Structures are given as structure tokens and as C-alpha cells.
Amino acid sequence: MDSWLNETLFFRNFLRPLLDIGILSAIFYYFYRYVLRSYGQSLFRGIRGPLAIFLVAYLFQLETLLWIYRLISPFLIIAVALIFQPELRKMLAKIGRQGWSRREQEASAEKVDMIFTSLASLAEQRRGALVVFTRTLTLRDIADTGTRLEAEVSGALLTTIFAHDTLLHDGAVIIHHGRIMAAGCFLPLSKQDNLRKSFGTRHRAALGVSEESDALVLIVSEESGAISLAVEGVLYYDRKVDELKNLVRSLLQNQANEDDFRNFFVERLE
Numbered sequence: 001m002d003s004w005l006n007e008t009l010f011f012r013n014f015l016r017p018l019l020d021i022g023i024l025s026a027i028f029y030y031f032y033r034y035v036l037r038s039y040g041q042s043l044f045r046g047i048r049g050p051l052a053i054f055l056v057a058y059l060f061q062l063e064t065l066l067w068i069y070r071l072i073s074p075f076l077i078i079a080v081a082l083i084f085q086p087e088l089r090k091m092l093a094k095i096g097r098q099g100w101s102r103r104e105q106e107a108s109a110e111k112v113d114m115i116f117t118s119l120a121s122l123a124e125q126r127r128g129a130l131v132v133f134t135r136t137l138t139l140r141d142i143a144d145t146g147t148r149l150e151a152e153v154s155g156a157l158l159t160t161i162f163a164h165d166t167l168l169h170d171g172a173v174i175i176h177h178g179r180i181m182a183a184g185c186f187l188p189l190s191k192q193d194n195l196r197k198s199f200g201t202r203h204r205a206a207l208g209v210s211e212e213s214d215a216l217v218l219i220v221s222e223e224s225g226a227i228s229l230a231v232e233g234v235l236y237y238d239r240k241v242d243e244l245k246n247l248v249r250s251l252l253q254n255q256a257n258e259d260d261f262r263n264f265f266v267e268r269l270e
């Protein structure tokens with residue numbers, strides 16, 4: 001009886017708080033490591049001031065400040081959700097992303113190969129191209145700015161879209177779940193001001209959609225024939241086709257760790 005009580009007390013006074021704190025710390029750590037560090041930096045920068053004031057008010061029980069916070073907190077939450085909508089969207093997208101089955105992986109790898117063969121041929125002919133692969137976010141609003149195709153991915157179709165001066169060659173092709181959802185789409189332009197002067201709107205548009213979503217964007221430069229990738233607001237310019245192909249495959253199948261990926265492309269474009 002005595003030892004049982006001791007064990008219970010041991011559990012209540014020592015093990016339980018330890019478990020509580022341990023599990024909570026692990027959740028915070030993984031949330032920071034995999035989600036906030038990649039997507040929430042600007043979100044954190046934006047709310048750290050009000051958060052610090054709240055903590056001080058809470059610690060010292062500053063009643064008036066706490067009362068004000070209680071009053072405005074519903075509006076603050078709505079304001080944060082509105083202002084940081086792109087960041088929150090990307091965070092939730094990352095949490096919802098899942099691995100692929102083997103069959104899906106093979107099918108996707110085949111399509112990615114097809115697309116890269118077509119892009120390499122466009123690059124040789126100095127035809128510009130912009131191809132957006134959606135991941136978790138569907139990007140329907142962007143697809144609606146162009147012409148809906150809903151067609152099976154094929155190298156011939158992609159080359160036709162970009163190779164001739166058709167109405168669809170301007171703008172981006174959106175690929176969703178292995179199908180060409182739309183072509184001639186208008187992408188949001190990035191506002192980054194440290195981009196190379198020689199980049200025009202095609203590269204800026206690729207960066208823009210990669211900042212606002214978890215999409216992968218491939219760009220073929222009409223001017224130089226360079227093939228580049230934009231992902232998470234970073235432009236990896238003029239990379240080898242095989243390198244890009246492997247990376248896009250694994251990123252689409254959610255196998256590549258974002259850190260490995262950054263190390264792989266050490267050279268970051270400023």
C-alpha cells in the first residue's frame with residue numbers, strides 16, 4: 001500500500017509534469033523546425049512586438065493592459081489571419097502534405113521526365129516557358145486567369161503550347177495532379193527588390209507564385225535558354241536538367257527534406 005502510494009506520488013509529482021513538459025517541448029520544437037522556420041518567419045516578425053508586451057503584462061499582472069488585450073484579441077486574430085494569409089496558407093499546406101504510394105511515384109516520375117524533355121527542347125529553341133507544379137494548394141484562382149485545359153500531361157502538348165505564337169504561349173501552364181489544368185495563366189509578381197536586373201517579369205512571376213504557395217515553378221528563359229526552378233521564394237537559376245529533374249521528382253513526392261534541398265543547391269541567387 002505504502003509503495004503503491006509512493007509510486008502514485010512519484011507519478012503525480014515528478015513523472016507527470018516531466019511528461020507534460022517533455023511532450024510540449026517536443027511539439028514546439030518540431031513545429032518550429034519543420035513549419036515555422038520555413039514559413040512563419042515574417043509572421044513571427046510581425047507579431048513578436050504585441051506578443052512581448054502581452055507576456056510582460058501577463059507576468060506582472062498589469063490589469064489595464066490585459067484588459068485591453070482581452071478586448072482587442074478577437075480583432076487581432078482576424079487581422080493576423082488577413083495580413084499573413086499567404087504564410088498561414090503555406091504553413092497549413094506543409095502540415096497537410098503526405099507521402100505518395102509507389103505507383104503514384106512511378107507515374108509522377110514518368111510525367112516529370114516528359115516535361116523536362118519538352119523544356120530542354122524549348123530551351124534549345126530559345127522559347128520561353130513557365131510551368132507551375134501545384135503541391136498541396138490547388139491554385140484554382142490562378143488557373144482561372146488562363147484557359148482551362150484539363151488535359152493529360154504530354155511533352156507534345158507542352159511544346160505546342162510554348163513553341164508557337166499561339167494565344168496560350170504567354171503566361172504559365174499549371175500542372176495539378178499530373179494533368180495540365182490550364183495554360184496562359186497570370187501569376188502574381190514577386191516584390192523582391194534584390195533580383196538581378198536582367199530578370200524580367202517571367203522570372204519575377206515564377207518567384208511570386210512560389211512565395212505565395214507551396215508550388216514548384218520551372219522557368220525556361222527565352223533570352224538565355226537557362227532552365228531554373230523557383231521554390232519558396234528562392235530562385236535557383238540556370239541548373240542542370242538532371243539535377244532539377246531529380247529534385248522536382250522528390251519534392252513532388254514529398255520525399256526531399258527542405259534542408260537537404262537547400263544544401264543541394266548551395267549557391268543561392270542574390
Ligand SMILES: Nc1ncnc2c1ncn2[C@@H]1O[C@H](COP(=O)(O)OP(=O)(O)OP(=O)(O)O)[C@@H](O)[C@H]1O
Nearest residue numbers: 128170171186187199200201202203205221222223
Ligand atoms: N505575371 C505573369 N504571369 C505569367 N507569365 C508572365 C507574367 N509576366 C510575364 N510573363 C511571361 O513572361 C514573358 C515576358 O518575359 P520577360 O522577357 O519580361 O521575362 P524574363 O524574366 O526576362 O524572361 P526571359 O529570360 O525569358 O526573357 C511574357 O511574354 C509572359 O509570357
